[in-house]
Each structure stands twice: as C-alpha cells, then as structure tokens.
Amino acid sequence: MASNRVIVVGGGPVGLVAAATLAMQGVPVTVVEESADITEDLRASTFHPPTLEFLATLGVTQSLHDRGLISPLWQFRDRKQGAVATFDLSLLRDETPYPYRLQCEQWKLTQALREKLAANPDVTLHYGLTATSVEQNADRVLLTAKRADGSEEKLEARYLIAADGARSFIRHSLPVNFEGMTIPERYLSLSTTFEYRDAIPDLAGIAYVSDPDEWVTLLRTPTLWRVLFPTDPAEGDEAMMAPARLEERLQALVPKDTPYEVVHKTAYRVHERVADRYVHGRVILAGDAAHLNNPLGGMGMNGGIHDAMNLGEKLAAIWQGTEPEILGRYERQRRKVAIEAVQAQALRNRSILNERDPAKRQAYYDDLRAVADDPVRHKGYVMRSSMIQSLRDAATVE
C-alpha cells in the first residue's frame, strides 16, 4: 500500500536522521524538502558524543570524522582576564567511544545522510517540494505540497514527522502553543581565516568568552574560526554587516596590524521556546519545529537529532505491532530534555556570558573554577554539557 509509510517534512539534520533511522528498520519513508539542494551555510557545527554514537548506527560518523575536527577541551573565559575554567571531555573515556566534541558543519551530515538515503529503495526523496497543507483522519495523513513551477503533489502516509525547522509550517497548522521568549539581542556569526591561537595560546577549540559589555564565542572548525557576537537589534542589518563595522569588532577583540579576512557572515534571531505538545494524532513534531534555544552549548541540533532517533525507533516499533500510545512516551521524554536540560543549560550559559553585576560574575567564575578543580564535579559537569546525562535521565521517563 503506497500510504503504508512515514512522510518526513524537512530535509535538515533532524528530518534526515529520522528518515535514516526508519529506513534502517525497514519502514518506507518519503522526505519532502523545500530547498532544491543542501546549502553549505553557517549553522550548527558541534556534534556531542551521544550524537556521534547514534550516527555511527546510521553509518555516517566516520565520514564526519574524516571532515571534522576533534575538540576534547572547551572553556569559559573572561574577555579581559583570560581563561576562567577549562573542561576536558577525555574524562568521559569510560562512558563513550567519542570523548570529545566533533567540530563539523551540519551540512556535512545532511550531505552524508542524503547519499545513504538516495541508495535505499524504501526511501523517496523530494527536493524542491514545499508542504502546503496537512490533514489527517483515523487511518492516515494527507499532505499537499507544491513545486516552484506551481505543480502540486498529494502524498499519503500512516504518520508524518514535522522536521521543518524553526518556522515550521506544520507546527503553525496545528493547535500548538509555542511557549517561551525571544532573546532581545540578535546573534552575528562570522568566520575568519585568522588563527586566534597565535594571539591567545591557551585558547581551547571552543571558548565562551564572558564580558559585561560584549560577550563572544570562539569556535574552531576544521578550516576556520567562527566568532559569535550578540548585537543590538537597533543597529540594523546594513550597519551590522558593513565590512568596516565587522573589522572594528574583530579588531576590538584581538587587535592586529592587518585586516581580518571574513569568509562568511550571518545574523539571526534566537528564541527559547518549547511546543506544549509534540504528538498530534498522526503528526509529530521534532527538532527545531518542536523546540528552539540559544546556540551557547551547541545543543539545538544535537537535541533535535536525539528526538529523531527516539521517534524513529518508536515508529519502527509501531510497524512491528507495538501500540501507538508509545508515542506519548516520545513526547514525555523529549519535552523533559528540551526544558530541563537543553533550555536550562543554554540559559545558564547565556547568563554567565552576559552578567553585568561584578559580584555575580565573580560568583559564576568561582563556581566554574571549583567545578573544574574537583574531578568528580568536573566529570558530572561534562556528562551534562555533552548531553550524555540528559539521555540517561530521559531513558528513565515512562
């Protein structure tokens, strides 16, 4: 039966991981992706250990290592004082085969998964097709989608996964309360060829640099350094992106005689929101469609991939005869992680970075140093920051 399959709307990391998880277990899948191709843009670039473990079951972790950078250390710094506390993921060597963050752009994952999926006869991939309406009845979901030339496609399935990102059309078409807030500042992300370690020798490959006036994050990718600045939205896109303004901000961070070479730049709004319900009959939200958070900690894409694996496994169990009520457990497990682990940690990271009160800043620093200096607390901290702990906690949720 043509409709005895799952439709995945969205061919980002979450949609393609869900599709690959289902296909690996023999569930036919159709992926509907609006873009004509995968764009090599400046988005998530950190893979945490449990994500690498999951992706190994899909056969793509090696290719990410071939194109990525292993980063066992990450750091909190003060923009004036230097290193505050350095965390070492190699303490996790008994917990995971991947005791580090792998720095690798998310499009390298979607490219690798697309290649695998394209070779699977149970998978149909539609690029350049936009979901425009979704309906469901007791037995199936009906999706209408449009191509750029205006032609329409009607697809049927037993279930539909909405992995269509932050602005999810599917979420908007459902009675979802997307609770939370929008962060006032905009985030400006740049990449540059400058080698920051020439100027800051003790800089870890991932550094969150606190400052009461302008915090910043520095992330080493395989080829470039990425710099993230919070930006006053009143500055406006044109002024914020002007080459002279970028140069001024980069020079203020690390002064040098020659101009900076900026390879990419992008600015975006950041939200902290979690959908009140993930499961709507046969339509289920995952990834950015279900939850959004600030990028401080690199947990958005990773958390979304963990949704996709969890949901893919439960839908595959339904194909094997398990009752659909199991989907309620997906929602209970993954909403708990989104709220209690990802959002809580990302908000705390932001508080540490932009705290203005000197006494509170000092208290944060003292606490971070105390954690880093105590081997037991240090390990507990990196268990949480690497998302291993949140997965273990979720496994106990019925």
Ligand SMILES: Cc1cc2nc3c(=O)[nH]c(=O)nc-3n(C[C@H](O)[C@H](O)[C@H](O)COP(=O)(O)OP(=O)(O)OC[C@H]3O[C@@H](n4cnc5c(N)ncnc54)[C@H](O)[C@@H]3O)c2cc1C
């Ligand atoms: C500019 C930017 C920078 C970011 N930087 C970071 C970062 O530094 N660190 C970090 O951890 N996270 C970052 N993120 C967040 C991270 O990229 C997301 O958490 C991650 O991409 C979520 O994956 P997803 O598959 O849920 O959604 P997406 O990657 O957004 O994928 C959704 C897909 O659905 C498709 N789609 C949308 N609507 C439709 C439709 N109606 N029909 C068909 N297809 C549709 C889209 O084209 C897209 O391919 C950034 C996000 C943005 C936008």
